[in-house]
Amino acid sequence: MLDVRDLRKFYPGEAGPVPVLRGIDLSLGPGETLALTGESGSGKSTLLHLIGGLDHPDGGSIELDGIDVTALDDAGRAALRRRTVGVIFQQFNLIPSLDVARNIAFQAKLAGQHDADWTTELAARLGLSDHLHKYPEQLSGGQQQRVAIGRTLAARPRLVLADEPTGNLDEETGAAVLGLMLRLVEETGAALLTVTHSDRLAARMGRRLHLRHGRIAR
Known part of the structure; x- marks a missing residue:
C-alpha cells in the first residue's frame, strides 16, 4: 500500500537549507x-x-497503491487524495456552512464515490444520526471529530492519515473516538498512519515508529 524510501525534505534558512x-x-x-x-x-x-501529497519532497520516493506520488504534478496529487487518501486533521477542518450530513458526504461526492447507504451507516455508527441537520458550531469537540472521521471514511480511502486526531479532545472522549476510528478502519481494510504525542494512542496501533531530528530512531 505505502512504500517510502530515503525521503528527504529541506526548508530554507538564513544560513542555507535546513534539513527536516x-x-x-x-x-x-x-x-x-x-x-x-x-x-x-x-x-x-x-x-x-x-x-498525502500536500507537499513535495526534495529527495527520495513515495509509492502509494502502486503510484509514484513524487512523479505527480499538483493536479495529479489532488486527484490521488480524492480517490485514495483520506486525511483527518487535529483542527477538524469541517465546512461551517454545511450541516453534518453534507459534511460527511462532501469528500465522497468530490471523489465521485458517494454511497448514500454507507454514509447513513457511518453516521449511525459514529452516533451522529440525531445531529445530521446541525452545523459544526452546534457540536461538541468530540462530535466534530466524529464528523471529520465520517467524512474521511465515507470515500472509502485506501490510506487514512491522521494528524493528532484526538489532540483537541479530553482523554475519555479521545479514547472513545479513537476506538470508533480503529474499528471502522479495520472494517474497511484501509491502512492507517497517525501522528501523535499520546503514548496511550500509540499503544493501540499495530506498530510504532519514533522520529528524532528527521530520522527514524533505532
Missing part, C-alpha cells in the same frame, strides 16, 4: 496501523503531508 527529514524509510500494508511519534519539530507532520 533526513532519509526516511517506512512501509505500510493494507489493514495495518502505524503510530508516528516524536518531539515537536522532529518532522512528523511534514512526513504526513508529503505522503
Whole structure:
C-alpha cells in the first residue's frame, strides 16, 4: 500500500537549507496501523503531508497503491487524495456552512464515490444520526471529530492519515473516538498512519515508529 524510501525534505534558512527529514524509510500494508511519534519539530507532520501529497519532497520516493506520488504534478496529487487518501486533521477542518450530513458526504461526492447507504451507516455508527441537520458550531469537540472521521471514511480511502486526531479532545472522549476510528478502519481494510504525542494512542496501533531530528530512531 505505502512504500517510502530515503525521503528527504529541506526548508530554507538564513544560513542555507535546513534539513527536516533526513532519509526516511517506512512501509505500510493494507489493514495495518502505524503510530508516528516524536518531539515537536522532529518532522512528523511534514512526513504526513508529503505522503498525502500536500507537499513535495526534495529527495527520495513515495509509492502509494502502486503510484509514484513524487512523479505527480499538483493536479495529479489532488486527484490521488480524492480517490485514495483520506486525511483527518487535529483542527477538524469541517465546512461551517454545511450541516453534518453534507459534511460527511462532501469528500465522497468530490471523489465521485458517494454511497448514500454507507454514509447513513457511518453516521449511525459514529452516533451522529440525531445531529445530521446541525452545523459544526452546534457540536461538541468530540462530535466534530466524529464528523471529520465520517467524512474521511465515507470515500472509502485506501490510506487514512491522521494528524493528532484526538489532540483537541479530553482523554475519555479521545479514547472513545479513537476506538470508533480503529474499528471502522479495520472494517474497511484501509491502512492507517497517525501522528501523535499520546503514548496511550500509540499503544493501540499495530506498530510504532519514533522520529528524532528527521530520522527514524533505532
